[in-house]
Amino acid sequence: MISYILRRTFAAVILLLVVTAVTFAIFFLLPRLAGQTADQLAQQYIGKSPSAADIAAVKSNLGLDDPLYLQYWHFIKGIVSGATYDLGPTTTQCNAPCFGYSFKTHVEVWPQLTSRLPVTISLAAGAAVMWLVSGVAIGVISALKPGSFFDRSFMGVALAGVSLPMFFTGNLALLLFTYQWPIFGRTYVPFTENPAQWANTLFPAWCSLALLYSAIYARLTRSGMLETMNEDFIRTARAKGLRERKVVVRHGLRAALTPIITVFGMDLGLLLGGALITETVFSLHGVGEYAVQGIKDNDLPPILGVTLLAALFVVVANLLVDLLYAAADPRVRLS
Amino acid sequence: MTELSKTGAAVGEPSPSDAPSAFLEVRDLKVHFPTDDGLVKSVDGLSFQLEKGKTLSIVGESGSGKSVTSLAIMGLHRLGARGKNVQMSGEIWLDGKELVGADPDEVRKLRGREMAMIFQDPLSAMHPYYRIGNQIVEAYRVHHDVSKKVARTRAIEMLDRVGIPEPGKRVDSYPHEFSGGMRQRAMIAMALVNNPELLIADEPTTALDVTVQAQILDLIRDLQKEFGSAVVLITHDLGVVAEIADDVLVMYGGRCVERGPVDEIFEQPQHPYTWGLLGSMPRIDRETSDRLIPVKGQPPSLINVPSGCAFHPRCPYADIPKGDVTRTVRPELQQVDGGHFSACHLSQEDRTRIWTEEIAPKL
Amino acid sequence: MTDTKKQEQGPADGADEREVLLKVEGLVKHFPIKKGILQRQVGAVKAVDGIDFEVRRGETLGVVGESGCGKSTMGRVVTRLQDPTGGSIHFDGQDITRLNAAGMRPLRRDIQMIFQDPYGSLNPRHTIGSIVSAPFRLQGVEPEGGVKKEVQRLLELVGLSPEHFNRYPHEFSGGQRQRIGIARALALKPKLVVADEPVSALDVSIQAQVVNLMDDLQQELGLTYVIIAHDLSVVRHVSDRIAVMYLGKIVELADKTSLYESPMHPYTKALMSAVPVPDPKRRGAKSDRILLKGDVPSPISPPSGCRFHTRCWKATEICKTTEPLLLELRPGQQVACHHPESAEDQAPQDTVLLSAAKEAAAGARGTARPATTDPQPKDDQEAPTDK
Incomplete structure (x- = not known):
């Protein structure tokens, strides 16, 4: 088991390196391959209508004239040990982990990310709990009576849930429950300040996000349960004289849930990297909204930072999923 | 019901509600499954009796209804996804209790305690995520109100009894860590943990190699002698039948076509x-040149x-x-x-x- | 299967005169086990680990053994569906050991395989006609009277109706699908047919139909069969000679009468005694049953010396250290054993039983008579044992 953990962790580290390389390639290599000069690229890192001096400064700070391997080295070095940027009159220290520095707003990206992360985590975690509980419950009940009225109606709703775009359900929830009948708060309050208020504000966002995901999870759980409940070991469990509830939960659900862990881990990881649309719709100042801000302002470093963060979360989630899977399914540890 | 009246023991036409004297008696059992293509009459009027300490082999090819019969005795058709659709009629008497019309929860309490079952493929019949020992412990604790520790001791005892080496260690193994023969032994240990009086074995050795099959048949025979239980052995292999059965029931198309003591079935089949x-x-055992x-x-x-x-x-x-x-x-x-x-x-x-x-x- | 011939000529010498069609020498097939991130090879599953045999024209060689003994791998390697790790395969005088796919293509006409699973081996989207005519298309052969006519003739040959031409596999039962598989294999009039468990997925009554069909076709078309099966009764019925495999090795190779009447390798003896006989009278006299203990060891690290020594009740020190060679101890009966049954002991000086052997003998004694004290008919001893 320990060697399995070590192997997976090692693989995750490798994966992280690959991810940084790909990110670097997207943000520094691809534009050059597409024919942009160093000047043009530098301009993208500073925003609209910069002066020639600004461009030159950015270019030298990012080392855009350096050979590629040096550029990548600086990129990695920045993340690991921070970077110093010479901004004419002053120098600015971008502390490790330096996920970038916005030359436009003169703000380090990492502190921005960390300050916004609680909002994103609140959103993702709350929604995740909601969709996991409701999705799995609906999926199990549907699977136990396939073809029943309950099954058909819920699978219909689930289909609708998957098909409705976030900006529709989100805005609708917002319109109905925050403006029409103001049951829920409008401004985000940190959990540490006022948990009730925190939940109250986030509730419509959770619901909208959970509607989408729980529909997917209900379908996943349903098909997984249908398959599992036809397995031989379920028949064995019944032959032991176990109560049907125990057969379903201890034997059926346990086996059917394992693949769902995988999907769940990836979804959560992705969501922590910023729920762009949800955060925008509900005016939550989270990580995703930061990226959207960057896009609007034509400011690349925040986008680069959020991309790196999202990749980091996915890799970590992937690792956790692997470990969870091994804990759940003893057969995995072998290989 | 004609065949019942002909048995030496029962004189005259027994009324359906009569509790039989046999330990296990099946009367005119019908199990039908409605499907889109029509009604599948898997078992269509089957009757037999079985006494304790005896082995009945049900022989037939795939689709003859032999497995459906065994699941019907265990009351396992009512459950599950398609459970609602099954049409079952007739009577199944186990030790004086009628099972077909009985309260499902009463039948559940008998499952595993008075009647237990072992299956063809022990790998898929065991839960892959739980340790062998825990699966046996679970089977024991359903019917016995004991601590996990007591049940574990019992599980180790059973594993030892079915010939698993180092049972104290192997009790914590997972099914995939066992060989096919070992798994079937563990499966038997699980089925017998509550000393059931009826053991149903559905093709218990079909998935096993012949040398392992010999071991398992030997084990079943020994355990039956020791516990005096009634055994229903379902198989397609007449060699296995000759090896272990007292009585044979040949099924074809959901019905019994021939039934009798094993010697007569092999020497004077009718x-x-x-x-x-x-x-x-x-x-x-012989050269069949033809x-x-x-x-x-x-x-x-x-x-x-x-x-x-x-x-x-x-x-x-x-x-x-x-x-x-x-x-x-x-x-x-x-x-x-x-x-x-x-x-x-x-x-x-x-x-x-x-x-x-x-x-x-x-x- | 060629009973008429055998009755005329006697089992052993009649076969010897026939021409060798397939010759396998020192055949090895290892599947590497790779581990870790670098996928270093840390070992190998020694599925087939050095076997020699010949198949003569017109005969049926049966190959038996328990799961994991390498018999199926052997079948796939000799038909070159998998590449051998070592050794050589000669077919019809030609070395086919290292032929590539292109080199094998003309030979695919002559070597055909029938598989166990009649469900998985037929493409569900193709009609029976297109499945059975595929070999013609692939080989670019235009049979006399056209493909369709030939396919319909083949369908009739295997006992199906020519009208089945445009049906799909799912419309057929298991036995019928196996017939389709056989029709496909026979389309190009192959010289050698390797059948891997051809009847084990079928019901008893259907199994007999297919066995008889294969028998008839052999008579009619002069086919040569290698039939791989775990069912010793089926193998006894269909084969002329039989190879018994254990952990990647052939432990005994003999004509069927010698093998079944007086097996020489302890494993063969144990294997055959384990088969339940459909005769309830024999139950009381099951004294000759030898109950092997435990399971087959892993083919990743097979036991040293004789691979059977860990479960053999006759094993001595030499069995642990020296691998016995497959020697012809009686005409037509090759066996790889230091202490064969009903033949001169190959290592008479080595008499001290291994502790495992004592245990195995005791285990056998618990339920049955140990084979060591099994008196063999005296006339067996008279057989010449020089090689």
């Missing part, structure tokens, strides 16, 4: 299908079971009885002698003649 099974089988004598054609559809005798389209002797009785009248089980019954329109003289003159010399 049904052309039984002859077909014996003739189809290559023998290891060709095998297969049954022609395909097994019957359980939706459109042939009229009259279900075997008539494949029976080489279907034209011997006068008229088209084989095509129109379903033969009932008739007593041959003692506990030996056969459902065939051929006269007993014809059957004896065909067997001794045509079939037996070629085997």
Whole structure:
């Protein structure tokens, strides 16, 4: 088991390196391959209508004239040990982990990310709990009576849930429950300040996000349960004289849930990297909204930072999923 | 019900509500599954008895209804996804209790304690995520209000009894860490942990190698001697039947075509299908220089079971009885002698003649 | 299967005169086990680990053994569906050991395989006609009277109706699908047919139909069969000679009468005694049953010396250290054993039983008579034992 953990962790580290390389390639290599000069690229890192001096400064700070391997080295070095940027009159220290520095707003990206992360985590975690509980419950009940009225109606709703775009359900929830009948708060309050208020504000966002995901999870759980409940070991469990509830939960659900862990881990990881649309719709100042801000302002470093963060979360989630899977399914540890 | 009245023990027509004297008695069992294509009559009027300490082998090919029968006894058809659709009728008496009409929860309490089952493929029949020991502990604690520790001791004791080396260590293994034979032993330990009086084994050795099969059959025989339980062994292998059974029931198309003591079934089989099974089988114990004598054609559809005798389209002797009785009248089980019954329109003289003159010399 | 011939010529010498069609020498097939991130090879599953045998024209060689003994791998390697790790395969005088796919293509006409699973081996989207005519298309052969006519003739040959031409596999039962598989294999009039468990997925009554069919076809078309099966009764019925495999090795190779009447390798003896005999009278006299203990060891690290020594009740020190060679101890009966049954002991000086052997003998004694004290008919001893 320990060697399995070590192997997976090692693989995750490798994966992280690959991810940084790909990110670097997207943000520094691809534009050059597409024919942009160093000047043009530098301009993208500073925003609209910069002066020639600004461009030159950015270019030298990012080392855009350096050979590629040096550029990548600086990129990695920045993340690991921070970077110093010479901004004419002053120098600015971008502390490790330096996920970038916005030359436009003169703000380090990492502190921005960390300050916004609680909002994103609140959103993702709350929604995740909601969709996991409701999705799995609906999926199990549907699977136990396939073809029943309950099954058909819920699978219909689930289909609708998957098909409705976030900006529709989100805005609708917002319109109905925050403006029409103001049951829920409008401004985000940190959990540490006022948990009730925190939940109250986030509730419509959770619901909208959970509607989408729980529909997917209900379908996943349903098909997984249908398959599992036809397995031989379920028949064995019944032959032991176990109560049907125990057969379903201890034997059926346990086996059917394992693949769902995988999907769940990836979804959560992705969501922590910023729920762009949800955060925008509900005016939550989270990580995703930061990226959207960057896009609007034509400011690349925040986008680069959020991309790196999202990749980091996915890799970590992937690792956790692997470990969870091994804990759940003893057969995995072998290989 | 004719066949019941013919048994030596029961004189006259027993009324359906009579509790039988036999330990396990199945009367006119029918298990039908409605499907989109029609009603699948998996079991269509099956009756037999079994006493404690005896082994009954149910023999038949795939689709003959032998596994469906075993699941019906265990009450496992009511459950599950399609459980609602199953149409079951008849009676199943276990130790004086009627199971077909009984409260499902009462039947559940009997499952695992009074009747237990082992399956063909022990790898898929065990939960892959739980340790062997815990699966046995669970089986024990369903019916015994004891601590986990006590149950674990019992599990180790059972693993030891079924011949698993180092049971104290292997109790914590997962099913995939066992070999096929070991898994089937563990499965048997799990089935016997509550000392059930009826053990149903559904093709328990089909997935195993022949040397392991010999070990497992030996084990089942020994355990039966030790616990005095009744065993229903479902198999397609007549070799296994000859090895272990006291009585044999041959099924074809959801019905019993022949039933009797094992010696008589092998020496004086009374049904052309039984002859077909014996003739189809290559023998290891003697040189069969001649060709095998297969049954022609395909097994019957359980939706459109042939009229009259279900075997008539494949029976080489279907034209011997006068008229088209084989095509129109379903033969009932008739007593041959003692506990030996056969459902065939051929006269007993014809059957004896065909067997001794045509079939037996070629085997 | 060629009973008529055998009755005329006697089992052993009649076969010897026939021409060798397939010759396998020192055949090895290892599957590497790779581990870790670098996928270093840390070992190998020694599925087939050095076997020699010949198949003569017109005969049926049966190959038996328990799961994991390498018999199926052997079948796939000799038909070159898998590449051998070592050794050589000669077919019809030609070395086919290292032929590539292109080199094998003309030979695919002559070597055909029938598989166990009649469900998985037929493409569900193709009609029976297109499945059975595929070999013609692939080989670019235009049979006399056209492909369709030939396919219909083949369908009739295997006992199906020519009208089945346009049907799909799912419309057929298991036995019928196996017939389709056989029709496909026979389309190009192959010289050698390797059948891997051809009847084990079928019901007893259907199994007999297919066995008889294969028998008839052999008579009619002069086919040569290698039939791989775990069912010793089926193998006894269909084969002329039989190879018994254990952990990647052939432990005994003999004509069927010698093998079944007086097996020489302890494993063969145990294997055959384990088969339940469909005769309830024999149950009381099951004294000759030898109950092997435990399971087959892993083919990743097979036991040293004789691979059977860990479960053999006759094993001595030499069995642990020296691998016995497959020697012809009686005409037509080759066996790889230091202490064979009903033949001169190959290592008479080595008499001290291994502790495992004592245990195995005791285990066998618990339920049955140990084979060591099994008296063999004296006339067996008279057989010449020089090689």
